Amino acid sequence: MNSFLPVRLLAPAVILLTGFGMALAQNATDANIRSLQLRVRMYPSDFKAYDQLGAAYIQKGRETADASYYELAKAALDKSLDLASSDLAAASAKTHMAVVAMAEHQFEQALSWAQEALALGSGDPSPWAIAGDALTDLGEYDRAAEAYARLCDPIQPESESTALAYERESRVAYLRFLRGDAQGAIKLMRDAIAVAATVHLPAENLAWSDYQLGEICFKSGDIPGAEQAYQAGLLIDPNSYRNLAALGEVRTAQERYPEAIALYQKALAVVPFPAFAAALYDLDMQVGRPADARRQLELIEFIAKLNPINERLFYRELALFYADHGLKLEESVGLAKRELEVRHDVYTWDILAWVLYKNGRIPEARAAMEKALAPGTADALLDFHAGMIEFQLGDLDGAKTLLGRALALNPHFHMVYPGQARKALTELATKAEESRPPVAAVLEGVGRTP
């Protein structure tokens, strides 16, 4: 599930900006789009209507995961900015442009649009959220924290019970997690959820918050805590595909595979994300359904290469999938490197390290892994990847520490890898035993010590 991390950052951005919120059913979004299309036809110089239409397309893109809606959004927002770009009201369209750029994984552009929106001084601090999100994906965590700190009400900066406080806390929670403070992140996320309920945020936002809380719990090894959060999210929004898939991951960890398969299938029916199909591939293989697994494989490649935008969106997912399954290994390096061109966060470095490792390029893998580990993120999968790299490099102590840490942090961090970690640790113990000098030699050595 870690491949979803960047996408989830988009969610609160849209909460802030679309205005009509996430609670709308798909049909309501369609109706809204139709009504706004009519409005811009009737009033072709109404820049606000074009902006709202752009926002509606973004919402539609989120609901369907159909990236072509982002192109429509861009066209509408372009038109809005053609009509008005220097008035304070243009901050909204510029911020929506930033949201589109985030959705399309154009993080530098997203930052640039958010900065343009902020430069207008409109009094709306929400572009800081997108600026922070873009900086997070660019791996600039200190600057991201600075940006999030600016998410305050300009009239009542001390107010802690506002949607802005929620936006800030939920994002800072993720930053804390990345910096290794999982407990602090969980606490902050719970506070944010309490604020979200107080200010009556739309159901999809609440469900998203529960999902993020669950993710942090899961990565910290608190499986019951994760399950509780995902269930809470599904109670609020039964179609929350992230919570469906995440609960599937919990069921996988609990070895309740048929339930896990059903949950992933449900999530996939809502939104066709390659990562969901990848999880199903693993589950189908696990329960001995190779034909079904093959179909998932075809689906993954079909979705990921459906159009140029999708290709860009799923570089990382595809690279990880190929590396994990020993498929198209050379191509997986190319994909990870292309991702690194636009994104420099912990998980992009991690995936690059992992695909390099799988390609036998171990020293390069270690260099990339060092970057992934630099912020101190407590994530068992990162430790596992790092441990396996150290193992190959012959740093037995390093490997032992990292693999041991991965299992201690979350013994269910993956369907297959915890077993591999245990096996590697056993091998390490054997090697240590073999390399230990005989007792007599040790005693001799002691005797020689001055």
Next chain:
Amino acid sequence: MFSQLRSPWATLFRPSGPATVVAPTRFTMRILIIGFLLSLPATPAAWGADGSSPSPAELRIAAAQKVLQKQPDRYMAYNDLATALIRRARESGDRSYFQQAAAAVENSLRLQPDNFEAAQAHVALLLGERKYSEALAEARALNHRMPDAVLVWGYMAEADAALGDYDAAEQAAQWMMNLRPGNLPAFVCGANLREEWGDIDGALDFLGRALQQAPPFETEETAWILTRMAQLELEAGQPEKALPLLQQALKTFPDYYLSLEGLAKVRMAQHRYREAVELLEARNRDFATAQSRNLEARALLLAGRTAEAQQKYADFERAARGQIEQFDNANLDLVFYYAGPARRPSEALRIARLEIERRHDVRTLDAYAWALYVNGQFDEARRQIEKALEVGTRDAELYYHAGTIEASAGAKSAGLRYFQQSLELDPGSETADAARSALAQSGKRSE
């Protein structure tokens, strides 16, 4: 009707009580400002800007030009270019950017006649060129076309205030705040008005909020706000509080001419004239204005470098006289120069009359009253200075002028009160010694 538009979270309101009533607000604001300054990134480079990198306006100019290279018919890019050029004029002090901005507006309107943003940029241009009446007329027309365009309300407020219609300015500024709560231009506009009304604490409060709104990569904007805050501290006779603000401004936007000028004023207030001269020499190296030459001349004089001061005064006079008939002029400086060191009272009054025909803001009323006074027209001088004082502006020099004029017109006790107020407001102002002397004379007489 207007009072209904005021919202509970931020109204401009004119202060009704004495300044001390709002002292706690000022204290709170100090803490907020200091806290915020501490939270500013240590180096602006953290957000992609430093002394050597292009300024925010230069980046925007380059971006607009890049678009125009690819799409020469894109009128919006000309609007973006015009807006960026106007901002660059403020950033650099080079007023030739206004001409380039005018050309960009013209191109935009040629491609798309009557487009709103070009018209809006044109109003901004007129304000930059200090053509306030024209700007107001055009802004009103735009306001009629699009009543919720916040910046247009801001342009109206600026023009109204410059022309001396403070009630209209207040209404327009309040609309800015109500239409889009917390917007930065509204805070700046509100701060200007509060300053005119003598509510320095309130003005600092608004500028503090504007500062919190300014993103760190908008380095010039941040430095500009800090410099304005420093100016207010100076007006309140607090050079030691102005100093760190200006130092922060110069760190944020190195060599900023407005901050250098402000710092020079601080040094003058601290009687460190040699340093003031050095700062003004640096400030005047590029795009010196008649006003900044006048300031340098004064600093040289105070530093005891009389010959150089005379030379600089001559430079100032030459530059200022060349602009007398223009809108963008240094006429008020010229009035005080002729009324003071140059001893040409009739020329002072002639120029003051030219200016008062155009505008009736506090500064113009003060200059006109002083010109009348030096020409012996005490009663008329008194009428004009009282009009200036009615606005509520708290300024040591204005109070000193009021004291002198009132005393000359026979209102001795009123005169003494103004001298006292001038000293209370800023015991280190340039007119402080004269005020003290006037009070001492009066004391001797009463003995």
